Amino acid sequence: MTLKSRPGSLGKRLTPYLYLSPTMVLMIILMLVPIVIVIGYSFYDNVIMNKHPVFIGIKNYAEILTDKNFHQTIYNTAFFTISSVVFHMIIGLTFSMLLNSKLLHQTTRSIFRVIYVLPWVFTAAIIAILWRLMLNPNGIVNYFLNIFGTIDSKVEWLGSRDTALYAVTFINIWSGYPFYMVSLLAGLQGISIDLYEAAEVDGANSVQKFLYITIPQLKPIIVSMAMLDCIWTMQQFSLIWMTTGGGPIRATEMLSTYTYKLAFSKYEFSQASSSAVIILIFSMLLAFIYVRKQKARD
Template sequence: MRLENRTISTPGASSFWQREWKALWRSKTAYLFIAPLVITVCCILLYPIFKAALMSFQYWYIAKPIGGHPFVGLKNYIEVVRSDYFFKSLGITGIYLAVTVVARFLLGLGTALLLNKKFKGRSFARVLIIVPWAMSEVVACLIFVLMYDYQYGIINHLLMSVNLIDTPISFLGDANYALDAAMLVNVWKGFPFVAIMLLAGLQSIPDELYEAATVDGASGWDKFWHVTLPTLKPVSLVVFLLLVVWTIRDFAIVYVLTNGGPSRATEIFTIFVYRSGFEYYQFGEAAAGGMILLLFSLVFTFIYMKVTKAGDTA
């Protein structure tokens, strides 16, 4: 008796794939429209990330040898962590992150509260407040370089005119002032975004809540603490996390102002990675540092996505 091989068909699976194919075919026009975006993202974002991840496990020569770039495992990561400036750059980044994020948020909140009041010229003030945020980072930094100038800067001139200092200060050339000077530019450049976002949140608060608080005898501080802040909590969390993510990868402001100096006093982690690759030509270590930076960014991005998802489902 001969047994014949027979293919057992599964109608359920077959019908599933048929439905999926029909749905894909019906949506072919939509997929064609988003295809250029997907291809662009893959070319300029996903491929460089994949390439950097691969480089972080290789020893990279300036000129590619015949045998290619050998794999070295975790050696690049170990060398990055063992670097004399790794933890120093992390510490500077932590200070830079904490000060600028908190300062931008508080200054933006105060500005939003002022712009939410009714006064003459409020519309012009709302437009004017966007100027620092809309300005290019490099242009803003070059303006502040002139303002910080040791001999001709307006800041030294004003401080000396009111007798706060006796001699000019080299804000960008002195290790005691350089980081503070860079953080000031970061705060000035970034607080308008916070102000605009929180202003939108303030305008969404119903007037009935403030009227009810007034009837209950609440003071202005009570209204702010028990009505304004709780209502602004969702948008505040989103703005705060965005500031953290953006500040972690900040580079241009500090680089244009001080190039990480003097004496590496302002070398945040992004500049540390840049120098590893483009000054010391340790491209494998630079790629490893970039992956560490990407990991930190992904952690806060994940938190941001969880917060926004929770806000959508609330």
């Protein structure tokens, strides 16, 4: 009887893998194989453009890591990513607490929810066009700043090395905070009211309730969103490309645009592969930290 049951038990064990096999095959073909190919390309002199590429080891990595433009790119990406994540968190938490407040009427909260979530609805192309028009020297931003006396001349927000990085960071913050707001709002609504009532009985004020109840209860959500946001923001391409293209003079050059230009402007596909592998390593480190946090949370 044991021998007869073995085929059935084996079939039960294999059934989940049979269901997963189409997805696994697609992931291998569309993800794993391209990654392996790009890693292989990074060790040759210049693939695609050279019919007979020569193996040169880590020379491409050495050139990338010692390139001053790459150092500027690392700084821009770090500033862009850290600033975006921090302000996404602050603005998202502020708006979520406002929308969860009982001080506002239900209708008022519903209206503000629609308004606050609008930036998340727009595509990157619409956001880029919208802000390029508003930040134009003749745009509405300069107009109002001039009326209020903040500036006395027209500013090239996206065309000046002094302001371009701050401008694209602001745009990314504006377009990304609704993700935090919606997630944190759901988290706030999941906190038991009994905790706040017990704190009031113990004499806790609003600040103490926020620090010792709200933040600890939201911490798992905050950590998860921060990790994911770091990965997504570090790989941001479309918004940068459609607003500044990495300019002016590499002032807003990110790892993504730097790699793209190496491949499709300079046709240095091997160096572009090396840059892509470096981005992959950064992303995998963040993903590893995220998975560990998720396991600790579970």
